[in-house]
Amino acid sequence: MAFSAAGILAVLFELFRPWLLPLGVLAAIELGLLALIVARRDRLRVRPPALIAGLIGLVAAVAAALLLPAWSGASMQQLQSLLDFAAVAGMGIGIGVAIGLASYPPVQCWWILAKR
Amino acid sequence: MRREHPYSHAALDTSDMDAGRRRFLVAAAALTAGAATGFGTLLTPQPAAAFRTPARIVIVGAGAAGLSLASRLASALDGASITIVDRREEHYYQPGLTLVATGAWKASRVLDTNSRFIPRDVEWLRDSVVEYDPDNNRIHTATGQTVNYDFLLVASGLQLNFDAIEGMSPELIGSHGIGCVYDTPDHAERTWRAIRAFTETGGVGLFTRAPGAIKCAGAPLKVTMLAEHGLRTAGHRGKAELHYFQPGNALFSQPGIDSFLKQHFPEQRDIAINWEHQLKGLDAARQEATFVTAEGERVVEYDFIHVVPPMSAPVSVRESELAWQEGGFSGWLEVDPHTLQHRRYPNVFGVGDVIGTPIGKTAASVKAQTPVAVANLLSILRDRDPVASYNGYTSCPLITERGKGILVEFDYSLNMTPSFGFIDPYEEQWIPWLMKDRMLHAAYNAMLRGRI
Numbered sequence A: 001m002a003f004s005a006a007g008i009l010a011v012l013f014e015l016f017r018p019w020l021l022p023l024g025v026l027a028a029i030e031l032g033l034l035a036l037i038v039a040r041r042d043r044l045r046v047r048p049p050a051l052i053a054g055l056i057g058l059v060a061a062v063a064a065a066l067l068l069p070a071w072s073g074a075s076m077q078q079l080q081s082l083l084d085f086a087a088v089a090g091m092g093i094g095i096g097v098a099i100g101l102a103s104y105p106p107v108q109c110w111w112i113l114a115k116r
Numbered sequence B: 001m002r003r004e005h006p007y008s009h010a011a012l013d014t015s016d017m018d019a020g021r022r023r024f025l026v027a028a029a030a031l032t033a034g035a036a037t038g039f040g041t042l043l044t045p046q047p048a049a050a051f052r053t054p055a056r057i058v059i060v061g062a063g064a065a066g067l068s069l070a071s072r073l074a075s076a077l078d079g080a081s082i083t084i085v086d087r088r089e090e091h092y093y094q095p096g097l098t099l100v101a102t103g104a105w106k107a108s109r110v111l112d113t114n115s116r117f118i119p120r121d122v123e124w125l126r127d128s129v130v131e132y133d134p135d136n137n138r139i140h141t142a143t144g145q146t147v148n149y150d151f152l153l154v155a156s157g158l159q160l161n162f163d164a165i166e167g168m169s170p171e172l173i174g175s176h177g178i179g180c181v182y183d184t185p186d187h188a189e190r191t192w193r194a195i196r197a198f199t200e201t202g203g204v205g206l207f208t209r210a211p212g213a214i215k216c217a218g219a220p221l222k223v224t225m226l227a228e229h230g231l232r233t234a235g236h237r238g239k240a241e242l243h244y245f246q247p248g249n250a251l252f253s254q255p256g257i258d259s260f261l262k263q264h265f266p267e268q269r270d271i272a273i274n275w276e277h278q279l280k281g282l283d284a285a286r287q288e289a290t291f292v293t294a295e296g297e298r299v300v301e302y303d304f305i306h307v308v309p310p311m312s313a314p315v316s317v318r319e320s321e322l323a324w325q326e327g328g329f330s331g332w333l334e335v336d337p338h339t340l341q342h343r344r345y346p347n348v349f350g351v352g353d354v355i356g357t358p359i360g361k362t363a364a365s366v367k368a369q370t371p372v373a374v375a376n377l378l379s380i381l382r383d384r385d386p387v388a389s390y391n392g393y394t395s396c397p398l399i400t401e402r403g404k405g406i407l408v409e410f411d412y413s414l415n416m417t418p419s420f421g422f423i424d425p426y427e428e429q430w431i432p433w434l435m436k437d438r439m440l441h442a443a444y445n446a447m448l449r450g451r452i
């Protein structure tokens, strides 16, 4: 049975439905912080905060990949195929990228404030 | 017996201009909302290009099939009067019962309410159908109401016939070492308590399967394998002797999986298969089960037994003109296996467990059947032939242990039809378990909302 892109999106939407409100609040905070960063762009130094956010993302990716099987009630030993390992790695990377991106605005703000 | 199409099209589709403007406004609103939220079309049903009709449509049953039919019809039609009949307020995510009964999930995870999924413009009649009168296009309900329809969609699922097993009743589930995954979430949780006790003490475990068509035919196999895995994890496998009782000569209808299981059960899991054994009765107090076999009756003592009751269409369907009157599907709803249209009453369609087709009593089948039934109903409303076709698609994440499974998908031909070509349908992997544990409930809810 074929799943359309819209169908997959609908399933993901249902998956995240319980967290839509907190995710919305988080998005609003992130946007607020980005606005603050733009307003203080004279003090902006992108590289160090981006590196810190990248590091946070990397740690999150590794932690997520290690914890994913346990989160599903399985153990690492139960990963059987190349596909299982690829899925764990892929999901870990996805989570790492999301957390890395989400942590950039607060880290950048903190950097601007700290270097005042 | 009425064979003619009973519905007049005279009043249909008279306001093309209105419909066009409406479509434009709906599309504009959807675009704006979509741009604003990123998920606009996912939040509320969007009646994209709704077809205008005053048809009276009645859906019987607000389970997996009834709710997804209601959602799809509500967004596909404009002006229709859609009524869904079901007295049950709560909605069970039945595919999760296997996980509740084996301790992986709490019962609360499978409990929901129908009101969360019934579209606003669908009338919900909290009642149950006791009699179908298809010659006069009406149904009669338990509270004495008569509801007339132009189109009827039967989605009333199936009934569990515990009384077909001597000495068995659903109240026994959870006591005397008796479990059953097929009933309510509460009974699934009680089954888990019985399995957990068995996991501690060990002894003789019997796992049965009813003859004839049953919903999710993989569930009895999954319970067996998950119980075996529980014993192994607890370090008590050596204390238990496990037997699987099959009324026929095959464990699964898909031949490749059948071969796998026939080898896997005895060789990898040390589960003895008892062919041509049908559970006839139970003596709960003595913990004895009686089986009918080719050689006569056989009585087996047990410490735990998983009972799978025989299943049939609900009595209101079984005893109506809508049922197959003879043949292998006798008693189930008589529909064409491809168009899902009733073979004698063209204004009647059937979806879900209630229909008499060779395979397909799963929620995955409902996902494939619903768009077909809706498309064919729309064709009839448009005075066209119903040409959409269901190919028998069914699916079962065959969980072999907590953390591993096989994603089995096939159709009427019994050939595998994998949705994701990269997932091997013959290999035990973590991915199918992850799907079962974390993804499929979301997919099910998306189906109820008519999104997939």
Ligand SMILES: Cc1cc2nc3c(=O)[nH]c(=O)nc-3n(C[C@H](O)[C@H](O)[C@H](O)COP(=O)(O)OP(=O)(O)OC[C@H]3O[C@@H](n4cnc5c(N)ncnc54)[C@H](O)[C@@H]3O)c2cc1C
Pocket: B060, B061, B062, B063, B064, B065, B066, B085, B086, B087, B088, B093, B094, B095, B096, B097, B098, B127, B128, B129, B130, B155, B156, B157, B158, B181, B182, B183, B215, B216, B219, B314, B316, B351, B352, B353, B354, B361, B362, B363, B364, B365, B366, B395, B396, B397
């Ligand atoms: C233990 C278990 C495990 C399962 N595992 C899977 C799985 O892994 N994958 C999968 O795809 N499927 C699975 N299924 C099967 C799946 O849940 C069913 O196939 C699906 O729910 C069928 O939908 P339905 O709408 O036909 O019936 P149901 O969802 O049972 O709904 C029928 C509805 O009709 C109502 N009704 C009955 N009689 C009347 C009447 N006379 N008047 C009005 N209303 C009436 C009932 O109250 C009910 O709400 C499993 C089922 C069970 C029990």
